[in-house]
Amino acid sequence: MSASTLFSQQKVNSFKHELLLDIKMACREPSFFIPTLAFPLMFYVFFGLLFSDMGKGQTSTYLLVSYGVFGIMSPALFGFGASVASERDKGWLAIKQLSPVSPWQYIAAKLFNALIFASVIVVGLFTLGAVFGDVLLSTWQWLSLAALLMLGTLPFCALGLAVGFWAKGKSAVAILNLIFLPSAFLSGLAIPVIMFPQWLQQVAAVFPPYHLSQLGLKIVDMSLGQPALIHIAFLVVTLIIFSVIAMKGYQRSLAN
Amino acid sequence: MSDGGNMTTVIEIKSLSFSYTKVKAQKKVLNELSLSIKQGELVCLLGANGAGKSTLINLLLGRLAPQSGHISIFGQQQGIREVRQRLGVMLQDSTAPDKASVRELLVLFSSYFEHPIELPQLISQLNLEPIIDQYFVTLSGGQKQLVLLALALCGDPDLLFLDEPSVGMDVTTRRILWQVIEQYKSYGKTIVLTTHYLEEADALADRVVVLKDGVIVADNTPQQLKTQFAHKLIKAKTCVSQDVISKLEGVVAVSNYGRYIEVTSQDSSATLKHWLTLDPAIEDLTISNCDLEQAFLQITNSPMSQEQVA
Numbered sequence: 415m416s417a418s419t420l421f422s423q424q425k426v427n428s429f430k431h432e433l434l435l436d437i438k439m440a441c442r443e444p445s446f447f448i449p450t451l452a453f454p455l456m457f458y459v460f461f462g463l464l465f466s467d468m469g470k471g472q473t474s475t476y477l478l479v480s481y482g483v484f485g486i487m488s489p490a491l492f493g494f495g496a497s498v499a500s501e502r503d504k505g506w507l508a509i510k511q512l513s514p515v516s517p518w519q520y521i522a523a524k525l526f527n528a529l530i531f532a533s534v535i536v537v538g539l540f541t542l543g544a545v546f547g548d549v550l551l552s553t554w555q556w557l558s559l560a561a562l563l564m565l566g567t568l569p570f571c572a573l574g575l576a577v578g579f580w581a582k583g584k585s586a587v588a589i590l591n592l593i594f595l596p597s598a599f600l601s602g603l604a605i606p607v608i609m610f611p612q613w614l615q616q617v618a619a620v621f622p623p624y625h626l627s628q629l630g631l632k633i634v635d636m637s638l639g640q641p642a643l644i645h646i647a648f649l650v651v652t653l654i655i656f657s658v659i660a661m662k663g664y665q666r667s668l669a670n
Numbered sequence: 671m672s673d674g675g676n677m678t679t680v681i682e683i684k685s686l687s688f689s690y691t692k693v694k695a696q697k698k699v700l701n702e703l704s705l706s707i708k709q710g711e712l713v714c715l716l717g718a719n720g721a722g723k724s725t726l727i728n729l730l731l732g733r734l735a736p737q738s739g740h741i742s743i744f745g746q747q748q749g750i751r752e753v754r755q756r757l758g759v760m761l762q763d764s765t766a767p768d769k770a771s772v773r774e775l776l777v778l779f780s781s782y783f784e785h786p787i788e789l790p791q792l793i794s795q796l797n798l799e800p801i802i803d804q805y806f807v808t809l810s811g812g813q814k815q816l817v818l819l820a821l822a823l824c825g826d827p828d829l830l831f832l833d834e835p836s837v838g839m840d841v842t843t844r845r846i847l848w849q850v851i852e853q854y855k856s857y858g859k860t861i862v863l864t865t866h867y868l869e870e871a872d873a874l875a876d877r878v879v880v881l882k883d884g885v886i887v888a889d890n891t892p893q894q895l896k897t898q899f900a901h902k903l904i905k906a907k908t909c910v911s912q913d914v915i916s917k918l919e920g921v922v923a924v925s926n927y928g929r930y931i932e933v934t935s936q937d938s939s940a941t942l943k944h945w946l947t948l949d950p951a952i953e954d955l956t957i958s959n960c961d962l963e964q965a966f967l968q969i970t971n972s973p974m975s976q977e978q979v980a
Contacts, residue, residue, distance in 0.1 A: 427781055431777055431778045432778060435770055435774050435778050438774070439770055501767060504764070505765055508761055511733075512733075512754060513782045513783075514783060515782040516751075668733055
């Protein structure tokens with residue numbers, strides 16, 4: 415297939431419609447966008463701003479990273495996983511699979527959709543932190559943190575997609591909640607890992623959010639000091655494993 | 671149908687077999703099935719639940735891979751994108767997302783095809799104008815089916831699969847469905863239809879293909895099928911037991927509806943003559959012609975039909 419047919423006007427147009435409709439549908443689902451957008455911002459206001467130490471922005475900076483990770487997980491997991499599962503349940507996925515559209519189109523649309531929601535959360539958190547939380551970072555730090563959080567959605571998108579292709583609609587939401595909240599807390603997003611007992615700190619290291627938040631904390635010089643490469647490797651392996659699981663799930667969905 | 675020299679074959683199935691488990695002893699869902707459908711034909715697939723209809727459709731759509739035998743659609747392998755460009759599908763149990771408007775769904779789906787149909791034309795054809803900006807979730811069952819039909823027609827398909835399209839449709843929407851089907855047929859499009867409404871098959875189909883236990887037990891025009899099973903249906907209140915009646919001359923099938931007994935007979939006068947000698951006080955007697963539904967029931971119920979195939 416030549417590049418001209420790969421990105422023909424028809425396909426660009428089609429992708430635009432796919433993405434727009436995906437975003438519109440997400441915005442029409444309050445049970446998705448309210449918790450997704452409001453929770454990280456609300457938690458950050460409570461724990462990062464109101465209950466902070468009023469010091470030199472230590473807590474508000476640390477929690478900016480934590481709730482940044484917490485914030486981008488939700489559109490990745492639920493925007494991806496729950497919506498794929500419900501579209502599969504409805505048979506909408508089957509209708510699309512029988513149409514000429516490439517599966518990459520609607521998966522890419524969902525990925526962009528998750529990234530757009532994630533960026534809204536990141537911008538919101540950054541604004542709160544900078545304006546009300548005495549978070550003082552260099553331009554480079556702000557930008558790298560934002561870029562890290564955007565890239566960091568990918569492994570969670572893969573995880574969400576894997577659950578979406580394997581679990582049924584309603585149970586997908588339950589499974590994703592069971593993954594989302596415990597892994598967020600055990601990764602030290604709510605209470606810093608440093609305050610965990612030793613054994614629990616070791617448990618934290620098996621969860622992807624821990625590694626993403628450690629990378630973020632490295633940018634603001636607050637990490638536990640493990641090598642960045644370990645964290646990156648862990649997240650890349652997570653991305654690959656769940657992408658493969660999702661792909662297998664997709665192939666299975668073709669047949670029923 | 672047989673002399674269609676200039677008609678191209680759209681669907682060609684050769685000795686297709688399929689079973690869901692790979693165990694040899696397992697009964698095959700489809701057994702050495704062969705079928706050829708030509709351009710412009712409207713074929714209705716009938717069969718009781720478990721007869722292999724859905725399996726056959728999933729194989730034709732490329733959602734299942736044949737274990738043995740061969741399928742080709744437009745002379746190509748089923749399921750590949752070139753084939754999907756020319757295919758319109760309305761699946762049983764498939765619906766659209768709740769919070770998308772009818773227009774958004776149509777625009778999105780049209781964008782998938784290289785040569786989509788003009789949307790205003792499609793919208794007026796299916797009378798979707800009044801609901802065009804409504805969310806899918808707010809539509810009635812019949813309206814939803816019409817929207818799904820519209821999605822199947824978006825790409826101006828050469829081959830249309832309609833799996834139980836009229837389920838949940840009221841009289842008005844079903845009339846629109848029938849009109850659209852007739853219209854597409856008149857354009858020379860090929861249509862494969864499954865339905866539970868035998869009158870629908872009777873009204874629309876050129877050809878009725880009846881599946882039973884994974885094989886084709888009948889393949890004919892609705893008219894010829896009815897003639898082939900030109901039985902009469904006798905219904906009456908009687909004191910004679912079902913067992914006795916089933917042994918009377920000409921009787922093909924007997925069933926019980928409350929106090930009524932319904933007898934399908936190949937020779938209604940002979941059956942009645944014997945019946946009346948057993949029960950002269952027979953009440954509420956009616957005799958009617960067999961419709962396609964009864965022909966279908968006979969084809970799929972009688973053990974005779976299996977011998978016809980063998």
